[in-house]
Amino acid sequence: MTAAPERMPPTEDEFVKYYESASLTPETMARVRSVKRAAEELLASLGRRDHSLDVLDIGCGAATQCIIWAQDGYRMHGLDVSEGLIAIGRKRAQEAGQAIELLTGTAAELPWPDASMDVCLMPELLEHVSDWGTCLNECARVLRPGGILYISTTNRMCPRQVEFNLPLYSWYPDRLKRKFVKLAVTTRPEIAGHAKYPAVNWFTFGSLSRALVERGMQPRSRFEVSNANSRPGPQRAVLGLLKHSRPARWLTEWVTPYTVVYGVKQ
Numbered sequence: 253m254t255a256a257p258e259r260m261p262p263t264e265d266e267f268v269k270y271y272e273s274a275s276l277t278p279e280t281m282a283r284v285r286s287v288k289r290a291a292e293e294l295l296a297s298l299g300r301r302d303h304s305l306d307v308l309d310i311g312c313g314a315a316t317q318c319i320i321w322a323q324d325g326y327r328m329h330g331l332d333v334s335e336g337l338i339a340i341g342r343k344r345a346q347e348a349g350q351a352i353e354l355l356t357g358t359a360a361e362l363p364w365p366d367a368s369m370d371v372c373l374m375p376e377l378l379e380h381v382s383d384w385g386t387c388l389n390e391c392a393r394v395l396r397p398g399g400i401l402y403i404s405t406t407n408r409m410c411p412r413q414v415e416f417n418l419p420l421y422s423w424y425p426d427r428l429k430r431k432f433v434k435l436a437v438t439t440r441p442e443i444a445g446h447a448k449y450p451a452v453n454w455f456t457f458g459s460l461s462r463a464l465v466e467r468g469m470q471p472r473s474r475f476e477v478s479n480a481n482s483r484p485g486p487q488r489a490v491l492g493l494l495k496h497s498r499p500a501r502w503l504t505e506w507v508t509p510y511t512v513v514y515g516v517k518q
Contacts, residue, residue: 267448268336275314284317287375291402294477294514295371298398305370308394310359310387311377315341315352322350329353329369331362360386367396376510379406379415379451385463392467392517401469401515408454409505415451417443422454429454457505460513469515475501477514 274280295301303325309317312330314337322328328350332338335356345352357363359374360383372391378384391401406413411420416432418424424432433452436444444450461471475494494500505511 264334264336264448268334268340271313271334271337272340275316280316281320283375284320287317287373287402287404288321290474290477290512291371291373291400291514293479294400294402294472294516296479297477298400298516300370300398306368307371307373308362308364308369309373310362310391311374312341312354313337315345315354317373317375318352318354319345319348319350322352323348326371329355329364331355331357331359333358360390362390362394364394366393369394370396370399372399372401374402375404377405378403378455379453380449382452384453388463388467391515392469395469395517397517399517401464401517402512403460403514404510404512405460406451406454407505407509407511408456408459410507410509412507412509414509415444415447417445455511457501457511457513460511464513464515467515468518470518472514472516473501474512474514475504 307321307326307328309330312332315330318328318330338354338356341354408422413422436450464471478491
């Protein structure tokens with residue numbers, strides 16, 4: 253029996269078509285609203301409830317997040333490396349009646365001036381960018397004093413992850429990870445779900461926090477930011493424990509597939 257040919261990573265057209273559809277699924281919409289709610293809780297804790305803020309979505313794809321924020325009055329800006337997804341985003345923004353600035357470019361060289369943004373959003377981006385430190389430099393540069401950065405990315409500590417179809421991949425040594433990344437973009441794309449840009453970086457809350465401090469930002473955990481008063485009783489009690497207990501927060505990192513960290517520019 254002849255073996256089935258191995259499927260190579262998606263072409264640009266396949267990549268765009270996949271994310272054009274995936275950007276409107278109920279799961280994506282729920283995730284986008286969750287990011288917005290989390291960022292707004294931090295803004296509220298800083299006394300910033302005015303929606304006329306400049307918000308930058310880095311890796312915006314087809315602009316789903318930009319449109320949802322713009323509908324609440326925020327001045328939205330989006331950046332993505334894919335010209336195809338940016339074109340779809342512009343069309344959707346126009347159909348939604350929203351004036352959104354959407355540009356093609358790289359997170360390592362943001363095309364906006366210094367101190368021009370109040371919020372930078374980087375959900376599920378840093379893991380895919382080899383020069384992630386430069387991306388953080390750029391966020392710190394374009395943020396205004398008192399501006400906030402939201403990051404969600406891979407978690408090195410948790411054995412569960414969704415990037416590679418390999419058991420306990422988060423715990424693999426870096427040399428072995430590099431080997432599987434090479435396979436994922438050549439002969440074994442199925443191990444990374446045929447991703448065009450498989451994850452190459454793995455973080456912890458501590459490592460990202462230190463990186464933010466080095467760039468003049470005060471790190472915050474998602475538990476410090478969450479508004480416990482808006483949660484049901486049991487959740488309120490758990491959040492209270494996590495807000496005040498660093499060991500309890502550390503334990504959660506072992507069971508959470510993604511690392512979430514906020515930065516407040518000083």
